[in-house]
Amino acid sequence: xxxxxxxxxxxxxxxxxxxxxxxxxxxxxxxxxxxxxxxxxxxxxxxxxxxxxxxxxxxxxxxxxxxxxxxxxxxxxxxxxxxxxxxxxxxxxxxxxxxxxxxxxxxxxxxxxxxxxxxxxxxxxxxxxxxxxxxxxxxxxxxxxxxxxxxxxxxxxxxxxxxxxxxxxxxxxxxxxxxxxxxxxxxxxxxxxxxxxxxxxxxxxxxxxxxxxxxxxxxxxxxxxxxxxxxxxxxxxxxxxxxxxxxxxxxxxxxxxxxxxxxxxxxxxxxxxxxxxxxxxxxxxxxxxxxxxxxxxxxxxx
Numbered sequence: 001x002x003x004x005x006x007x008x009x010x011x012x013x014x015x016x017x018x019x020x021x022x023x024x025x026x027x028x029x030x031x032x033x034x035x036x037x038x039x040x041x042x043x044x045x046x047x048x049x050x051x052x053x054x055x056x057x058x059x060x061x062x063x064x065x066x067x068x069x070x071x072x073x074x075x076x077x078x079x080x081x082x083x084x085x086x087x088x089x090x091x092x093x094x095x096x097x098x099x100x101x102x103x104x105x106x107x108x109x110x111x112x113x114x115x116x117x118x119x120x121x122x123x124x125x126x127x128x129x130x131x132x133x134x135x136x137x138x139x140x141x142x143x144x145x146x147x148x149x150x151x152x153x154x155x156x157x158x159x160x161x162x163x164x165x166x167x168x169x170x171x172x173x174x175x176x177x178x179x180x181x182x183x184x185x186x187x188x189x190x191x192x193x194x195x196x197x198x199x200x201x202x203x204x205x206x207x208x209x210x211x212x213x214x215x216x217x218x219x220x221x222x223x224x225x226x227x228x229x230x231x232x233x234x235x236x237x238x239x240x241x242x243x244x245x246x247x248x249x250x251x252x253x254x255x256x257x258x259x260x261x262x263x264x265x266x267x268x269x270x271x272x273x274x275x276x277x278x279x280x281x282x283x284x285x286x287x288x289x290x291x292x293x294x295x296x297x298x299x300x301x302x
Contacts, residue, residue, distance in 0.1 A: 037197060077192025169189075
């Protein structure tokens with residue numbers, strides 16, 4: 001294994017670990033009285049500011065976009081980023097970090113169907129099997145099969161909603177990335193999401209809460225930096241060192257980290273049903289990516 005590939009593996013896994021720690025900061029912010037909308041606003045607006053500083057230091061031309069392309073960033077920012085964050089943070093409140101993370105990662109399977117609709121990508125038998133396995137995994141994760149479901153239906157639906165919103169980023173983002181640098185797409189995604197959420201975020205109340213809890217500003221900064229901007233930069237850099245299929249598999253360390261954080265820090269319980277569900281979803285994800293890797297290899301050989 002080359003040094004470049006080793007570096008790529010480290011960066012991708014590190015990104016997954018950072019993403020898996022999102023629930024830590026959101027849990028504390030929730031305890032301090034912040035709503036899911038406020039937390040989403042904090043995450044996006046701070047990330048937008050940090051991203052703008054990064055662009056200023058690298059290439060200011062990346063701020064430039066065409067008016068006719070604004071719809072792309074409305075899609076990535078509002079339909080995806082704002083929507084999926086609110087659903088995800090609320091799902092963490094109503095379920096557990098592990099269940100919320102697993103339901104979020106139904107996104108790849110939703111992307112399959114949406115890609116078939118919008119980009120005419122072929123839905124193979126293997127993809128269908130993977131989706132069925134993942135669906136069964138979600139059912140096991142919630143405890144439905146053994147009658148031990150410990151979460152509300154609303155919490156589960158919010159988790160699935162976060163996966164749907166996350167999947168929308170791949171659709172809108174695929175259009176935007178054809179014309180713009182990833183820094184540009186990321187900056188306007190955060191900016192549009194933050195602007196959209198501002199009227200609903202009770203900013204004055206949020207500022208008062210920040211002053212009342214001295215740890216709240218730190219949690220907001222860590223959420224935006226350690227679990228948003230930094231993993232994005234690491235993942236983007238890691239993709240340049242290895243195949244996208246392998247990278248996407250290793251990034252699924254996120255649900256594992258989220259589960260461990262929930263157990264260690266918040267004393268969340270793991271049942272046999274939860275464990276089976278998590279394993280099934282991992283199997284489905286691996287099944288998809290093994291197929292993807294083979295396609296890449298066959299193209300390289302040819």
